[in-house]
Structures are given as C-alpha cells and as structure tokens.
Amino acid sequence: MITIYHLDRSRSERAVWLMEELSAAYEIEHFDRTATWEAAPDYKTLHPLGSSPVISVDGKVIAESGAVIEYLATTVGSGVLALSPGHSRYADYLYWFHFAECTLMNILTSEIMSERAGVDEQHASRIYNRRRRDELLAFVDDHLASNRFIAGDDFTAADIMITFPFTTTRAFAPFKIDAYPNIVAYLARIRSRPAYRRGQHIAGPNRDRTETQDK
Amino acid sequence: MITIYHLDRSRSERAVWLMEELSAAYEIEHFDRTATWEAAPDYKTLHPLGSSPVISVDGKVIAESGAVIEYLATTVGSGVLALSPGHSRYADYLYWFHFAECTLMNILTSEIMSERAGVDEQHASRIYNRRRRDELLAFVDDHLASNRFIAGDDFTAADIMITFPFTTTRAFAPFKIDAYPNIVAYLARIRSRPAYRRGQHIAGPNRDRTETQDK
Numbered sequence: 001m002i003t004i005y006h007l008d009r010s011r012s013e014r015a016v017w018l019m020e021e022l023s024a025a026y027e028i029e030h031f032d033r034t035a036t037w038e039a040a041p042d043y044k045t046l047h048p049l050g051s052s053p054v055i056s057v058d059g060k061v062i063a064e065s066g067a068v069i070e071y072l073a074t075t076v077g078s079g080v081l082a083l084s085p086g087h088s089r090y091a092d093y094l095y096w097f098h099f100a101e102c103t104l105m106n107i108l109t110s111e112i113m114s115e116r117a118g119v120d121e122q123h124a125s126r127i128y129n130r131r132r133r134d135e136l137l138a139f140v141d142d143h144l145a146s147n148r149f150i151a152g153d154d155f156t157a158a159d160i161m162i163t164f165p166f167t168t169t170r171a172f173a174p175f176k177i178d179a180y181p182n183i184v185a186y187l188a189r190i191r192s193r194p195a196y197r198r199g200q201h202i203a204g205p206n207r208d209r210t211e212t213q214d215k
Numbered sequence: 216m217i218t219i220y221h222l223d224r225s226r227s228e229r230a231v232w233l234m235e236e237l238s239a240a241y242e243i244e245h246f247d248r249t250a251t252w253e254a255a256p257d258y259k260t261l262h263p264l265g266s267s268p269v270i271s272v273d274g275k276v277i278a279e280s281g282a283v284i285e286y287l288a289t290t291v292g293s294g295v296l297a298l299s300p301g302h303s304r305y306a307d308y309l310y311w312f313h314f315a316e317c318t319l320m321n322i323l324t325s326e327i328m329s330e331r332a333g334v335d336e337q338h339a340s341r342i343y344n345r346r347r348r349d350e351l352l353a354f355v356d357d358h359l360a361s362n363r364f365i366a367g368d369d370f371t372a373a374d375i376m377i378t379f380p381f382t383t384t385r386a387f388a389p390f391k392i393d394a395y396p397n398i399v400a401y402l403a404r405i406r407s408r409p410a411y412r413r414g415q416h417i418a419g420p421n422r423d424r425t426e427t428q429d430k
Contacts, residue, residue, distance in 0.1 A: 048354055062306050066313035074300045085289045091277045098281035101317045117340030125332030
C-alpha cells in the first residue's frame with residue numbers, strides 16, 4: 001500500500017505523475033500551504049525535516065525527492081521507467097536524474113530563499129546565482145536540441161525529475177522559459193502525455209479541488 | 216577503462232574512495248585549484264558546467280556527484296556497495312544517498328556562496344541557513360545514534376555520499392562537528408577503513424604530493 005502525502009505546489013507532484021505513468025494503485029492525502037506558502041503544520045509532522053515529498057510504503061515513511069522517485073521507479077510495477085546498468089543510456093539517465101535536483105533545483109531554490117530572506121535583487125550573490133541559472137538552462141536547452149527525452153529516445157524517471165524545475169517551480173522562482181525553445185518544445189511533449197495530464201489534474205498547481213482525488 | 220579527473224579538495228574524492236573500497240582499477244589525473252579556490256582553467260574544459268566530479272568510462276564523460284557514485288557503485292566490481300530493491304534497507308539507502316547531496320550539501324554550499332558573494336554573516340538569509348544546517352546535522356546525529364553506518368549495519372555507497380559534508384567540506388563551510396558526538400563517532404569508524412585512508416592519501420585535502428599517484 002502506497003500513500004502520497006501531497007503538499008500543494010511541491011515536488012510531490014512528481015510521485016503522483018510517476019504512479020500515473022505506471023498505472024499503479026496509490027492513495028493520496030492533500031496538504032495545503034499557508035498564506036506565506038509554507039507547509040501547513042500538520043504536514044510538518046509527517047517527517048522530521050518537514051520537506052516534500054513524503055510517501056509511505058506499507059507504513060514506512062520515505063522522503064527526499066530523488067529517493068522517493070528512484071524507490072518507486074525501481075519497485076513499483078514493471079520498473080520500465082528506471083534504466084538499468086546494462087542500458088546504453090544508463091549514465092545519461094543517472095546524470096540527468098541527479099542533475100535535476102542537486103544542481104538545477106539547488107540554484108532555483110537558492111533564488112527563492114534569497115528573495116524571501118530579503119537579499120537585494122541586485123546583490124552580487126543573486127546576480128551570480130541568476131547567471132549560473134541561465135547557464136544551466138542553456139545547457140539543458142542545448143541537450144534537448146538532439147534528445148527527444150532527457151536521457152534519449154525513451155521517457156524515463158529522469159524526465160519526471162527534470163520537468164518540475166521548468167513548471168511548478170517557476171511560480172516560486174520565475175524565469176523566462178521562452179528563451180529556451182528546446183525546453184519549451186520538450187514541455188509540449190511532456191504535456192501531451194495522458195499520465196502527465198492526469199497527474200496535474202490530481203496534484204498540479206491548478207488541480208481540480210471540486211472532487212475527491214483519492215483513488 | 217575508468218579515469219577520475221580529481222579536482223583538489225572536491226567531491227571527486229568520493230569516486231577515488233569508492234574505487235578503493237571495490238579494489239578496482241582506475242587512473243587518476245590531478246587538477247589544482249587557483250589561489251581563490253576556483254577550479255583551474257584546464258579542469259573546466261572537461262565538462263560544460265566545470266563542476267566536480269568528472270570521470271570518464273571507456274571515453275564517455277560522466278559528471279554530477281550522485282550520478283558518478285551511483286554509476287560506479289552499480290557497474291564496477293561486485294556492486295556490493297549499492298543496495299538493491301529487494302534489500303530491507305533499500306529505502307534508507309536511497310534516502311541518505313540523495314539527502315547527502317541534495318539537502319545537506321545544498322545548505323552547506325549555500326553558506327559558502329553567500330560568504331564568497333559578501334552577504335553579511337548576520338543577514339537573515341544566513342541566519343536562516345545556519346539554523347537549517349544545524350537542524351540537518353542534529354537529524355543525522357540522531358540517526359547515527361542507532362545506526363553503525365548511514366543505511367544500517369553495512370557500509371554502502373550512501374556512506375561515501377554522506378561523509379564528504381562532514382570532512383573536506385568543512386574547510387569551505389566551517390561548523391563545530393564536536394556538537395554532534397554520533398557523527399564524530401561515525402567518522403572514527405569511517406577513518407578506520409583502510410580504503411578510506413588510501414583514498415585520502417591519494418585524493419584527500421592533505422594528499423601526498425611527493426609521489427606519482429596514478430595506479
């Protein structure tokens with residue numbers, strides 16, 4: 001039994017999307033953010049660090065975005081979304097999987113934290129950070145010029161990791177995505193996936209709140 | 216054929232340590248930092264982002280710390296340091312593996328970047344950051360009170376990921392490790408490992424520069 005504790009507008013939408021891609025059964029519990037976009041107090045009791053995502057598998061709590069997605073991708077269903085050591089694109093798969101959170105999201109969340117803490121927008125630290133962000137985005141854009149999905153021809157869990165920085169994250173850390181046409185075209189391919197659309201309907205930033213989402 | 220391009224005092228010491236744990240063959244090329252601790256210009260040509268670690272496997276370049284360690288742990292030798300989906304501690308292994316870089320190192324590097332960019336040490340952003348750092352360290356310390364290694368009884372690649380923030384990183388982002396007795400005891404267990412000591416001799420911050428290190 002898998003339960004996703006979905007914090008509104010957070011990384012846990014990745015877990016919902018992955019389960020939809022795998023057509024796997026799960027339950028979902030929704031948690032709101034406060035007016036200042038913090039996680040609601042009841043969410044913070046799920047895990048000692050209060051971070052998102054948090055899931056439970058047969059009662060065991062698992063947190064940390066990369067760990068949750070890697071765990072689900074390798075243990076649920078056919079495991080088809082996790083490339084294995086023998087695959088010709090295995091190294092690329094691992095690279096982009098880890099890059100998405102450790103490098104790209106790191107830079108984007110740094111901009112969010114600086115903004116919230118009142119570091120002047122023109123402070124050297126923020127200028128450096130935005131320059132590095134633009135460098136990373138251009139690097140991804142260049143890669144996507146010749147790759148249909150982030151690790152090659154096939155959709156993988158690395159796509160689930162890399163999409164979030166380009167979508168929901170921009171509500172917190174805005175940047176001009178139109179400057180990166182290959183990322184824009186990639187997002188169109190992502191949005192054409194029925195499982196992505198289902199995931200957004202259930203757990204995206206504009207999710208439908210008029211119906212019971214548990215399934 | 217595996218080559219590790221080791222940037223002095225950087226995450227690539229993890230790759231060297233892992234190869235020593237596996238008693239696997241590799242070559243190493245050393246790259247210095249400049250007087251301002253930046254990577255030397257020739258290092259930055261190895262990968263478009265100029266980050267560390269960078270390795271090559273049969274001519275293919277792989278970067279990103281988590282990707283490099285996961286790749287090597289799952290493809291070199293017996294793979295004994297990478298827990299598999301069937302293992303009872305698999306979820307813990309993944310959690311700490313990803314936590315080390317995406318959460319803990321993220322906070323530590325944020326402090327480094329703020330310091331270098333001249334954000335006042337008493338600015339709200341840095342006070343917040345150090346408070347979060349202390350929260351993360353206490354969380355790890357608490358976990359290590361009842362776990363010999365980070366994912367349980369056995370040494371794994373997750374230990375290679377989590378050790379670096381407590382050792383070489385402190386030269387860049389100092390904090391008082393003595394406040395965390397279980398982390399201190401854990402580091403003593405790590406330092407008692409012959410492979411760790413060999414790795415430090417070859418690629419640690421105080422590495423022996425008097426001899427040729429290639430092997």
